Amino acid sequence: MGQTASSFSQFFPAKPTFTAADVPDLTGKIAIVTGGNAGIGKETVLLTRNAKVYLAARSKTKAEVAIQDLHAGTGKTALFLELDLSDLASIKRSTQEFLSKETELHLLFNNAGVMWPPIDQVTANGYDLQFGTNVLGHFYFTELLMPALLAGATSSSDKKARVVTTSSFGNYLAKGINWDSLKDGPARRKVDTQxxxxxxxLGNVLIAREVAKRYGDKGIVSTSVNPGNIRTELTRYVKTPGVLPYFILVQNMILYPVHYGAITQLYAGTSPQTLDSNGKFFVPWAREAQPNAKALDSDLGQRLWSWCEEQVKVHVG
Incomplete structure (x- = not known):
């Protein structure tokens, strides 16, 4: 049994016992990191040792800078994969592009995310920007890539392929899923951005657990993580009304350097110790823990999965 996930120790974790030096050699593995152009995603790309890495991001310009940094630091070259998780059509194009080049995928880091944007920002399909990007976008991306993940599991010596979804401590603060707030409208506009x-x-953990249930017997190891309180561009909306006081509270705690943020998801995605951790949740630094109890609700997970399927069917068939 993992440690109690609601423990305040997640804000002040003990010194990590798993570090970048412990990431095993990944020669022959193919990986995708969403949001790999900056922050925790960039660090994950940089530290994914010897894997063939696709850096999935919206901005080709920012991605190219990250790719240059990777080459300068490691001599390895990542590959750009255009992806806008807030647009279901873009997700479909992105996966088609990847699948035209690769038949296997061994590591998928669903790392990209949006935090605290202005309430008037929504996805291309009219969903709340945060839920549409963080949850629905990654759901669709993962499902379209599943054939390659299953092929990757079949070809791997350990017969596994891994999907790591980046959640946060925020999952504990969610009271549940407010279904009326997932698409834009008066009900959503009444809910604060935090x-x-x-x-x-919370949706990230629920979907990660559903992936584990549905594909675990086929070699997929799906986990989710709280990477910790990290200094990244994710906090760019801190001037949004109502957000600043919460950010100041966190700022007064400890915000760790960005390389710390990759530790837990690299542990979940690459360590031999987590090979049989399907459906588990990990917290700083590289510790198993329990998520919000609502994330363990099978009925809620099933309902969210069905909702995601329905939205995809409506917009992209």
Whole structure:
């Protein structure tokens, strides 16, 4: 049994016992990191040792800078994969592009995310920007890539392929899923942006657990993580009304350097110790823990999965 996940120790974790030096050699593995152009995603790309890494991001310009940094630091070259998780059509194009080049995928880091944007920002399909990007976008991306993940599991010596979804401590702060707030409308506009973020992070854990249930017997190891309180561009909306006081509270605690943020998801995605951790949740630094109790609700997970399927069917068939 993992440690109690609601423990305040997640804000002040003990010194990590798993570090970048412990990431095993990944020669022959193919990986995708969403949001790999900056922050925790960039660090994950940099530290994914010897894997063939696709850096999935919206901005080709920012991605190219990250790719140059990777080459300068490691001599390895990542590959750009255009992806806008807030647009279901873009997700479909992105996966088609990847699948035209690769038949296997061994590591998928669903790392990209949006936090606390202005309430008037929504996805291309009219969903709350945070839920549409963080949850629905990654759901669709993962499902379209599942054939390659299953092929990757079949070809791997350990017969596994891994999907790691980045949640946050915010999952504990969610009271559940407010179904009326997932698409734009009067009900959504009444919910503050922090609450919308928290429910998206709960949604990340729910979907990760559903992937584990549905594909675990086929070699897929699906986990989710709280990477910790990290200094990244994710906090760019801190001037949004109502957000600043919460950010100041966190700022007064400990915000760790960005390389710390990759530790827990690299542990979940690459360590031999987590090979049989399907459906588990990990917290700083590289510790198993329990998520929000609502994330363990099978009925809620099933309902969210069905909702995601329905939205995809409506917009992209």
């Amino acid at each position: 609450a919308l973020y928290n429910q998206s992070k």
